[in-house]
Amino acid sequence: xxxxxxxxxxxxxxxxxxxxxxxxxxxxxxxxxxxxxxxxxxxxxxxxxxxxxxxxxxxxxxxxxxxxxxxxxxxxxxxxxxxxxxxxxxxxxxxxxxxxxxxxxxxxxxxxxxxx
Amino acid sequence: xxxxxxxxxxxxxxxxxxxxxxxxxxxxxxxxxxxxxxxxxxxxxxxxxxxxxxxxxxxxxxxxxxxxxxxxxxxxxxxxxxxxxxxxxxxxxxxxxxxxxxxxxxxxxxxxx
Numbered sequence: 001x002x003x004x005x006x007x008x009x010x011x012x013x014x015x016x017x018x019x020x021x022x023x024x025x026x027x028x029x030x031x032x033x034x035x036x037x038x039x040x041x042x043x044x045x046x047x048x049x050x051x052x053x054x055x056x057x058x059x060x061x062x063x064x065x066x067x068x069x070x071x072x073x074x075x076x077x078x079x080x081x082x083x084x085x086x087x088x089x090x091x092x093x094x095x096x097x098x099x100x101x102x103x104x105x106x107x108x109x110x111x112x113x114x115x116x
Numbered sequence: 117x118x119x120x121x122x123x124x125x126x127x128x129x130x131x132x133x134x135x136x137x138x139x140x141x142x143x144x145x146x147x148x149x150x151x152x153x154x155x156x157x158x159x160x161x162x163x164x165x166x167x168x169x170x171x172x173x174x175x176x177x178x179x180x181x182x183x184x185x186x187x188x189x190x191x192x193x194x195x196x197x198x199x200x201x202x203x204x205x206x207x208x209x210x211x212x213x214x215x216x217x218x219x220x221x222x223x224x225x226x227x228x229x
Binding site: 035037044045046047049050059060061062095100101102103104106107108109 | 117154156158160165166167168170171172177209211213216217218219220221222223
């Protein structure tokens, strides 16, 4: 059974940093591109970025580049999203997903709330 | 970035009805080398993660009922539900994976009439 489990969300102050994790099981993590997608409350889906299987290349949405960093640890089957200088607009549910042609596998999402 | 435009934004339907929704891209999603359209459709129910229904514009994922039909090519795509069931009430998103950043449409919400 494929499972993607995000963690690390919560309430964070504006300007702070936060690191989300996504632990994967059920497929060979090191064979696949992986991505992060977010969804603000009541809004649509927004691609954040993706990372190559060996971690050597990343692609980001222009609006995310510079503040968000995607990384992975293939030994731990774990995907990461480092968020810095967070703003209220970053309040959203953050999903990790396998980045095939489309995303057939998604985590349940983790909520990040940016508020003072 | 490729802009994805979905219409309508919402649609009220009755069980058993045929439903169509549109997704248009700001540039062609047809890759000439393999003649494939880099377009996916997702279904998202309240409180759930998105579920991939269709990739390559018309290829249903395993386990997806055959009442879900994807069609179209180039810049114009359609998701048809041949006979809507109560469990199909959800928001449907299209996504292009032709070029990064991948982009989603704003969604079409199916509601009960």
